Amino acid sequence: xxxxxxxxxxxxxxxxxxxxxxxxxxxxxxxxxxxxxxxxxxxxxxxxxxxxxxxxxxxxxxxxxxxxxxxxxxxxxxxxxxxxxxxxxxxxxxxxxxxxxxxxxxxxxxxxxxxxxxxxxxxxxxxxxxxxxxxxxxxxxxxxxxxxxxxxxxxxxxxxxxxxxxxxxxxxxxxxxxxxxxxxxxxxxxxxxxxxxxxxxxxxxxxxxxxxxxxxxxxxxxxxxxxxxxxxxxxxxxxxxxxxxxxxxxxxxxxxxxxxxxxxxxxxxxxxxxxxxxxxxxxxxxxxxxxxxxxxxxxxxxxxxxxxxxxxxxxxxxxxxxxxxxxxxxxxxxxxxxxxxxxxxxxxxxxxxxxxxxxxxxxxxxxxxxxxxxxxxxxxxxxxxxxxxxxxxxxxxxxxxxxxxxxxxxxxxxxxxxxxxxxxxxxxxxxxxxxxxxxxxxxxxxxxxxxxxxxxxxxxxxxxxxxxxxxxxxxxxxxxxxxxxxxxxxxxxxxxxxxxxxxxxxxxxxxxxxxxxxxxxxxxxxxxxxxxxxxxxxxxxxxxxxxxxxx
Amino acid sequence: xxxxxxxxxxxxxxxxxxxxxxxxxxxxxxxxxxxxxxxxxxxxxxxxxxxxxxxxxxxxxxxxxxxxxxxxxxxxxxxxxxxxxxxxxxxxxxxxxxxxxxxxxxxxxxxxxxxxxxxxxxxxxxxxxxxxxxxxxxxxxxxxxxxxxxxxxxxxxxxxxxxxxxxxxxxxxxxxxxxxxxxxxxxxxxxxxxxxxxxxxxxxxxx
Numbered sequence: 017x018x019x020x021x022x023x024x025x026x027x028x029x030x031x032x033x034x035x036x037x038x039x040x041x042x043x044x045x046x047x048x049x050x051x052x053x054x055x056x057x058x059x060x061x062x063x064x065x066x067x068x069x070x071x072x073x074x075x076x077x078x079x080x081x082x083x084x085x086x087x088x089x090x091x092x093x094x095x096x097x098x099x100x101x102x103x104x105x106x107x108x109x110x111x112x113x114x115x116x117x118x119x120x121x122x123x124x125x126x127x128x129x130x131x132x133x134x135x136x137x138x139x140x141x142x143x144x145x146x147x148x149x150x151x152x153x154x155x156x157x158x159x160x161x162x163x164x165x166x167x168x169x170x171x172x173x174x175x176x177x178x179x180x181x182x183x184x185x186x187x188x189x190x191x192x193x194x195x196x197x198x199x200x201x202x203x204x205x206x207x208x209x210x211x212x213x214x215x216x217x218x219x220x221x222x223x224x225x226x227x228x229x230x231x232x233x234x235x236x237x238x239x240x241x242x243x244x245x246x247x248x249x250x251x252x253x254x255x256x257x258x259x260x261x262x263x264x265x266x267x268x269x270x271x272x273x274x275x276x277x278x279x280x281x282x283x284x285x286x287x288x289x290x291x292x293x294x295x296x297x298x299x300x301x302x303x304x305x306x307x308x309x310x311x312x313x314x315x316x317x318x319x320x321x322x323x324x325x326x327x328x329x330x331x332x333x334x335x336x337x338x339x340x341x342x343x344x345x346x347x348x349x350x351x352x353x354x355x356x357x358x359x360x361x362x363x364x365x366x367x368x369x370x371x372x373x374x375x376x377x378x379x380x381x382x383x384x385x386x387x388x389x390x391x392x393x394x395x396x397x398x399x400x401x402x403x404x405x406x407x408x409x410x411x412x413x414x415x416x417x418x419x420x421x422x423x424x425x426x427x428x429x430x431x432x433x434x435x436x437x438x439x440x441x442x443x444x445x446x447x448x449x450x451x452x453x454x455x456x457x458x459x460x461x462x463x464x465x466x467x468x469x470x471x472x473x474x475x476x477x478x479x480x481x482x483x484x485x486x487x488x489x490x491x492x493x494x495x496x497x498x499x500x501x502x503x504x505x506x507x508x509x510x511x512x513x514x515x516x517x518x519x520x521x522x523x524x525x526x527x528x529x530x531x532x533x534x535x536x537x538x539x540x541x542x543x544x545x546x547x548x549x550x551x552x553x554x555x556x557x558x559x560x561x562x563x564x565x566x567x
Numbered sequence: 568x569x570x571x572x573x574x575x576x577x578x579x580x581x582x583x584x585x586x587x588x589x590x591x592x593x594x595x596x597x598x599x600x601x602x603x604x605x606x607x608x609x610x611x612x613x614x615x616x617x618x619x620x621x622x623x624x625x626x627x628x629x630x631x632x633x634x635x636x637x638x639x640x641x642x643x644x645x646x647x648x649x650x651x652x653x654x655x656x657x658x659x660x661x662x663x664x665x666x667x668x669x670x671x672x673x674x675x676x677x678x679x680x681x682x683x684x685x686x687x688x689x690x691x692x693x694x695x696x697x698x699x700x701x702x703x704x705x706x707x708x709x710x711x712x713x714x715x716x717x718x719x720x721x722x723x724x725x726x727x728x729x730x731x732x733x734x735x736x737x738x739x740x741x742x743x744x745x746x747x748x749x750x751x752x753x754x755x756x757x758x759x760x761x762x763x764x765x766x767x768x769x770x771x772x773x774x
Contacts, residue, residue: 091743166740172717173700173742260718266701267716300608302616309626331703331738332714333721336652343644347637351630358629359621361597364604368616371605379601386597390590393637397586397644399579402651403710406703406738470583472707474738477746481734556618 032439036540050135053538056121057437058142063117064506066108066149071499073101078461078495081488085479094478095164096179100156102167103184107191108149110418111280113426114287116145116198118433119226123202125531125538126220128211128547133204137197144194151187155180166476168277169244171258171269175251182251185244192241195283199233202226211530213549220529220553221310225290228314232279232286236322240276243269267332274325282321284418285385286314288425289356292378295432296360298527299375300367303554306359313352320349330401339398346396353389357382372525373447377428380455384420388413391466406476409469415462427454427505434509435524439537440516446508453501460494529553572733572754573709574726575651580710582643589636651711654724658692659685665695665702665715668744670735678767683735683752685727686760692724703739706752714739727754 033053040048049055077097080087089097120138124131132138156162163184165174174181206227210219246257247269256262258269297304304310326334326342360382369375391413395401404410435441464487469475473484480488523532530549534542571577607613661683662673672683685691695704695715702715704723713723737748755763 085746091746095740095743095745164742170701170740173740176700177742260716265718267719300616301610303618303620305619306621306626309621330648331712332716333719336649339648340645344641347641348634350637351633354633355626355630357597358625361600361604362619362622362625364601364608366613366617366619367604367608368610368613369605369608370610379605382601383598386594390594393590393640394583394586396637397582397640397647399575399644399647399651399710400583400586401644402648402712403579403583403707405712406705406740472705472734472736474705474736474746476740479746556616 030535030539032535032537033540034438034537038540048139050131050139051540052120052124052131052135052138053437053542055138055142056117056119059112059116059120059145062142062146062149063109063113066104067113069153070101070104070109071502073097073104075495075499077101078492080478081480082492084482084485091478092161092164095476096156096162098476099163099166100152103152103163103188105418106167106280107188108145108152110284110422111191111195112145112198114291114422114429115202115226115229115283116141118222118291118429119198119202119287121437122433122531123205123223123226124209125534125542126223126529127206127209127214128530128543128549129205129209130542132201133208134201138201141194141197141201144190144197148187148191148194151183151190155183155187158183168273169247170273171247171250171264171266172260174247175259182248185248189241189244192237192244195233196237196241199230199237202230203234206230211547211549217308217311218549218552219311221293221304221307221314222287222290224311225286225293225314228318229283229286232283232318232322236276236279236283239272240280243272243276246272267329267334270329270332271326274328275322278325278328279318279322281414281417282317284422285425286317288381288385288422288429289314289353291425291429291432292360292381293356294527294529295374295378295428296363297367297554297556298432298525299370299372299378300364301370301526302363302367302556303552304359305362305365306355307552307554309355310359313355316352317349320345320352324349327396327401330398331405343396343398343401347393350389350393350396353385357386357389370525372431373442373444373451374428374432374525376448376451377424377431380451381421381424381428384416384424384458388416388418388420391416404469406474407469408465408473408475411475412462412465412469415465420458420462427451430509432525433531434512435519436531436536436538438513439519440512441519441524442508442512442516446504450501450505450508453497453504455501457494457496457498457501461491461498462494464488464491464494526556528556572727572729572731573706573711574728575647575710576708576728578647578650582647585643586640589640651723654692654722655690658690658724660692660694661685662694662696663704663715664698665704665737665741665748666698667700667742668737668748670704670737670748670750674764676764676768678764678771680767682732682750684760684763685752685754686757687727687730687754689757690724690726692722695721695723700741701739702737702741702748705736705738706733707736708733709752712738727752730754730756 080094158180160180163179163181249255250257256264258264324346327346468487519536664671673679697715697717705712709725711723713721732751732753735750
């Protein structure tokens with residue numbers, strides 16, 4: 017993207033956002049910062065910490081399932097493990113991971129702005145996130161025990177359990193607030209802060225995907241927030257809302273829960289799709305195929321995705337009309353996702369492809385997300401969903417979309433933008449080795465679950481019948497390979513922070529979007545002059561790309 | 568374990584096979600193209616990329632064909648499901664009670680049991696009652712599942728077509744011993760069933 021960013025020269029030295037000293041010094045310069053980039057880094061540190069807890073719980077779940085029962089813990093501990101694993105991975109990791117880290121860091125830069133529209137609210141969002149996260153951890157350690165309801169908190173069980181459910185619900189409520197504020201901030205930023213010449217159709221596709229995501233966050237999150245408050249009211253004051261013994265309706269709870277929590281899967285996946293739409297053209301060194309179709313498919317996903325929630329409830333006895341409508345809409349929501357996949361593949365066509373670590377992860381995203389999406393189609397067919405729902409098939413399906421999709425999208429983004437964020441390059445060879453461990457481990461871990469589900473193994477089961485054991489053993493071995501890969505990946509990245517080759521050139525991958533035209537790492541102000549944008553993103557001009565070898 | 572044990576098995580399995588075949592086709596197509604392009608247009612072989620901005624005919628093609636396919640798959644799933652909702656009028660009605668963490672069954676004549684015994688080739692309609700929290704009555708071999716929700720009577724039906732005993736699981740998480748909430752459906756010949764029922768009735772008389 018051509019733009020008039022001139023390089024100002026403060027005695028030949030550009031002070032990065034990492035070194036910048038504002039009103040507050042040292043640690044306070046971070047904890048009281050309103051700089052979107054520092055807030056992005058704060059999110060990165062905190063989200064990755066919770067990710068480590070979630071992975072550990074996942075590891076323990078898989079270890080327990082090595083034998084039909086009683087491998088390491090009893091049923092109560094197991095039920096708490098999968099509940100907290102779900103709560104942490106969904107509310108503290110996969111929902112915020114891409115938008116809060118890379119959205120905060122790069123959205124203003126991508127549209128040529130100095131910061132988000134409301135920098136102080138942005139910091140507040142992070143503190144809300146941290147408060148929510150602290151409460152989740154508190155619910156684990158306080159007497160009473162970690163919640164054991166599953167992350168869906170289905171009533172009536174969640175009214176009866178004696179575990180620390182209320183704290184967890186308050187945590188989810190606060191995390192929802194954080195998510196709403198981030199969404200509001202991004203919508204305002206995109207509407208009001210685009211640089212001169214940055215029309216809607218000159219916006220990078222990552223910005224488009226964040227825009228669609230933000231609307232879902234703002235519209236859908238309040239519903240789950242209110243619903244969780246109603247559960248608290250029901251538990252504390254015995255007001256009958258959902259609990260049948262008080263005259264409430266448990267199905268109403270499921271509707272209200274999924275009215276948010278289904279759109280939430282698009283809050284999760286859309287930013288990852290945005291990342292892929294950035295990475296594929298950069299490493300194909302050509303323009304994106306079907307820009308407008310990719311942009312509008314994000315909006316279509318946001319709209320249709322809000323109207324399919326009851327496909328989580330095909331087996332609950334909802335009316336035939338509801339089954340018909342929600343199944344039909346579920347099938348239709350697959351179309352915009354398919355359009356994106358086809359356009360990404362077409363973007364590889366006649367490119368000049370550099371198989372660097374970010375692209376490897378992006379291609380793995382396309383492969384794994386396609387499996388996740390197609391198995392979603394299988395479950396969209398009502399008669400099949402009746403058979404497969406609440407079995408391991410669904411566990412495999414959502415790990416392929418959430419982890420195989422957004423998780424790999426996050427790894428792709430991490431390897432793509434990490435050098436720009438910190439001015440250090442990681443060891444690419446080790447990054448590729450880690451990739452193969454993660455990719456093979458992932459498939460070994462989750463693919464057997466499709467077969468277990470088709471064999472009829474119910475999910476959330478501490479105990480299982482002996483015929484399911486071989487596939488469970490395979491899956492557990494997969495978890496070891498995957499975790500080995502994650503350790504290699506993060507050690508490599510962390511090591512590069514301390515010892516990696518320093519980067520000072522602006523554009524290491526040959527990207528055409530604005531973040532590659534500013535300093536590495538970016539300065540506090542991002543741009544030295546307000547950028548002016550003349551061309552659509554991804555307009556590659558051959559042989560103009562300056563690439564830098566790592567020192 | 569995936570025996571052809573009920574009237575729904577054939578329809579569910581053939582729908583599954585058709586949809587999986589369509590899905591595998593697209594997965595192979597996408598993956599093959601991806602790998603082909605990565606090799607063929609690798610920067611070592613293809614130094615200069617071509618900027619292709621898009622193609623309306625292609626966009627229409629890969630929108631319309633999937634739309635037709637998903638409508639077809641929707642139709643398969645819907646018709647398969649419709650059979651599951653319409654229980655024959657002459658079905659034997661059995662009340663199923665789900666509670667933390669066991670199943671029990673009550674027959675039209677008042678007989679109760681912990682294992683569900685049914686005669687072969689006679690439709691059975693289950694009235695699902697929960698005594699506490701949500702459960703789900705799941706018989707993988709019959710391809711049926713329905714949530715069991717307090718204060719609401721859901722129903723499901725099946726026509727057992729093969730003798731034998733089949734696993735019954737609770738598929739909706741319901742607390743501590745959810746995974747032990749296990750029972751069996753035993754499909755008997757009409758003779759054996761009548762004998763079992765007579766035995767049950769005389770047991771009841773003795774009590």
